[in-house]
Amino acid sequence: MKLLTSTILVVSLLSSSMAFAQADKDVADARTAADRWMKLMDTEEYAAAWSNSSEGLRKDMSKFTWSLVGNATHLTLGEFRSRAFKAANVKPASAGKLESVTFEYVASYAKTPKVYETITAIHEADGVWRVTGYTFTDEKK
Numbered sequence: 001m002k003l004l005t006s007t008i009l010v011v012s013l014l015s016s017s018m019a020f021a022q023a024d025k026d027v028a029d030a031r032t033a034a035d036r037w038m039k040l041m042d043t044e045e046y047a048a049a050w051s052n053s054s055e056g057l058r059k060d061m062s063k064f065t066w067s068l069v070g071n072a073t074h075l076t077l078g079e080f081r082s083r084a085f086k087a088a089n090v091k092p093a094s095a096g097k098l099e100s101v102t103f104e105y106v107a108s109y110a111k112t113p114k115v116y117e118t119i120t121a122i123h124e125a126d127g128v129w130r131v132t133g134y135t136f137t138d139e140k141k
Contacts, residue, residue, distance in 0.1 A: 078110030
């Protein structure tokens with residue numbers, strides 16, 4: 001009986017640690033996708049950022065419109081200076097919704113020294129993490 005209990009405990013611990021390892025990898029992969037996407041936005045490569053966005057974002061907004069929004073955003077904020085990571089929040093997949101990770105950053109731009117950014121990446125059906133949302137404010141939440 002002790003052997004069976006010990007075996008169940010070991011299997012349970014191994015399963016839990018593998019799940020945590022996968023979750024850590026998913027967050028790291030999602031953050032890599034978000035960081036690459038933000039670099040495109042920061043360097044004003046809006047068409048490339050749009051092309052690397054989620055299917056949903058591309059369906060909701062044309063590449064031309066996305067480029068206009070990107071230009072307007074950079075005109076308002078000014079030239080990008082720096083960005084510091086603050087937090088990641090994982091939302092598991094559920095009925096009809098893909099797994100997502102929302103990242104929070106504090107960035108600095110030439111005209112706006114403190115900007116709170118929220119970037120959401122989703123794990124799409126093809127297995128690739130892509131940005132599906134970006135918001136910012138100069139007011140702390």
